[in-house]
Amino acid sequence: MNAGPNRVGQSGLTYFGRTTASISHELKNALAIIKENAGLLDDYLLMADKGMPLDAARFRTVTGRIADQITRADGIIKNLNRFAHSVDEPIKAIDLNETAGLLDVLSQREAAMRQVTLQVCPAGAATPVTTAPYLLLTLLGRCLSLCLQHMGSGKTLTVKVTKGPDGGRIEFEGLDAAALAAAGDFPGENESALLNAVGAECHLDGTHGCMSITLSNR
Amino acid sequence: MRVLLVDDEADLASALAERLDMRGIAADWVDSGQEAMERVAESRYDLAVLDLRMPKIGGLELKARMQALYPHMKFIFLTGYGSEKDFETVACESGEKCYLVKPVEIEDLIRLMRELTKNRGGSQ
Numbered sequence: 588m589n590a591g592p593n594r595v596g597q598s599g600l601t602y603f604g605r606t607t608a609s610i611s612h613e614l615k616n617a618l619a620i621i622k623e624n625a626g627l628l629d630d631y632l633l634m635a636d637k638g639m640p641l642d643a644a645r646f647r648t649v650t651g652r653i654a655d656q657i658t659r660a661d662g663i664i665k666n667l668n669r670f671a672h673s674v675d676e677p678i679k680a681i682d683l684n685e686t687a688g689l690l691d692v693l694s695q696r697e698a699a700m701r702q703v704t705l706q707v708c709p710a711g712a713a714t715p716v717t718t719a720p721y722l723l724l725t726l727l728g729r730c731l732s733l734c735l736q737h738m739g740s741g742k743t744l745t746v747k748v749t750k751g752p753d754g755g756r757i758e759f760e761g762l763d764a765a766a767l768a769a770a771g772d773f774p775g776e777n778e779s780a781l782l783n784a785v786g787a788e789c790h791l792d793g794t795h796g797c798m799s800i801t802l803s804n805r
Numbered sequence: 806m807r808v809l810l811v812d813d814e815a816d817l818a819s820a821l822a823e824r825l826d827m828r829g830i831a832a833d834w835v836d837s838g839q840e841a842m843e844r845v846a847e848s849r850y851d852l853a854v855l856d857l858r859m860p861k862i863g864g865l866e867l868k869a870r871m872q873a874l875y876p877h878m879k880f881i882f883l884t885g886y887g888s889e890k891d892f893e894t895v896a897c898e899s900g901e902k903c904y905l906v907k908p909v910e911i912e913d914l915i916r917l918m919r920e921l922t923k924n925r926g927g928s929q
Contacts, residue, residue, distance in 0.1 A: 612858070615885030616814050619907035623820040626911060630827050652816045702860050740861065 594780040595722060602725040609696050610667050617660040624652045666692045674721045681720050683748045683755045683802070684709035690727050690746065697732065702740030705731075710748040714755035716802040718785045723802075726781040727757060730789075730798055733773055734759050737766040754803040762796040770798070806922050807849065810834040811841040811867065812856040812883065817907075821854075824911055830918065838862025838870075845871055850878060851922050854914070857884040857904075879921040881914070883907055 627649050635641045669689055691707040698705035727746075734744050738761065745760040762770075774782060774789045782789055787802045808830055812818040818834035825832035833848075835841050838859055845853070853871060855864035862870075868880045882904040903921060905913060 612885045615907050616817070619885065619909070620814055620817045620820070622908035623817055623824065623911075627820045627824055630824055634827075649820070652820070656816070700858065700860050 594777055595784045598729070598777045598781055599722060599725045602728050606670060606693055606728070607667070610663060610670075610693075613663050613696055614660060617656045617663065620656045621653050621660075624649050624656075628653075662692075670724075673724055676720070678717065678719050680715050680717045681723075683714040683716060683750075683757060686720065686723060686727070687746050687748050687757060690724060690731065693724075694728065694731050694735075698735055698744065701735045701738075703735055703738060704743040706743060706745050708745060708747040710750040710755065712750055714748055714750040716754050716804055718787070718802055722781055723785045723787070726778065726785060726787070727800065729778055729781070730759055730800065733770050734762055734766065734798065737769040738762055739766070751801070751803070753805055754801065756799050756801045758797050758799040760795070760797050762798065764793060764796070767791055767793050767796065767798075773798075806830055806851050806918065808832045808918065809841060809844055809850045809853045811836075811838065811853060811859070811864070813837060813859040814856070821911070821914075825915070828911075828915060830915065838867045841867060842870060845875060845878075850875075852879040852881065852918055854881045854883060854918075857882050857886070879903075881905065881917055881921070883909060 628646065631641060631646060631649075666689070670693060673689070687707050687709060691705060695705060731744070731746070738744060743761050745758075747758045747760055749756045749758065770791065773791070778789065782800075785802065787800050790799045790801065791797075792799065808825060810818045810822050810825075810832055812821075812834070813836050815834075815836040818836060822832040822834040833844060833850075835844055838861060841853070841855075841862075844850075853868070855867055857864040859867075864882050864884075868882075871878055872880070880903060883906075884904065885907045903917060905917065
């Protein structure tokens with residue numbers, strides 16, 4: 588677990604930058620909605636000051652939108668916090684279900700922009716592996732981006748976690764032959780370095796339209 | 806002046822449209838590029854306010870499609886990008902300098918709208 592530190596480090600930084608940029612974009616949207624709806628409430632009050640009756644139901648709708656966006660922003664910040672803490676320990680025992688869950692929340696916007704439905708199916712039981720958690724997330728993020736890039740709009744990408752006898756597997760399902768052909772040179776040098784760093788293997792299965800990452804505790 | 810707001814964040818577009826209406830600017834809103842193309846085919850708009858990043862048809866592409874069919878239209882981009890520098894880089898691809906970064910001040914938006922449409926005589 589030590590190959591190509593510069594290549595691995597650069598991949599990690601790139602993923603960090605891309606993910607935080609996406610999160611900041613989402614936060615900006617939530618803040619913009621809060622600001623505009625707060626402004627609208629202010630407009631209603633100004634009109635009430637001028638003698639127009641205040642529509643309580645309308646007022647409540649707008650305050651509801653503000654509350655919804657505060658909940659949304661709080662969720663985004665919680666996910667950002669989870670993401671930030673994924674670098675706390677270079678190597679540790681993790682549950683692949685939790686990693687897939689974090690990947691899910693961090694990638695929903697990217698999937699939405701591609702008009703792809705992203706769904707995560709965790710394994711029925713905890714799937715512990717000892718690995719480099721942040722680098723694994725970086726690797727899975729690259730796999731997911733590649734799938735989204737090539738699979739076309741209107742499709743569903745399923746990220747499925749399977750517990751193995753001594754480790755686990757994360758599969759990206761829903762790819763077609765064209766998508767897999769387009770991913771022909773995957774894993775490239777950067778992904779190979781990440782695979783080596785996290786102690787995983789990558790397999791492309793054209794028959795089942797699937798890309799899988801297998802991690803072993805051995 | 807008649808304005809179309811296009812943003813996939815419906816709660817933003819609808820609030821902004823209502824606030825513009827209260828200030829005497831007739832504003833409609835939609836939450837996708839496809840709906841926007843349908844609206845501009847049905848009604849004449851002087852100006853469209855476009856979110857830069859939307860699923861399927863982004864703001865830059867939407868502007869190109871609308872402008873090809875309705876050359877009289879003016880455009881303002883809104884974006885949630887973290888910094889104006891980021892946005893300028895993207896906006897320059899279309900040669901378009903008319904943009905605001907979210908969250909916007911409604912007075913800034915109206916000022917920009919008026920600047921863009923001030924030479925349009927009858928459409929105001």
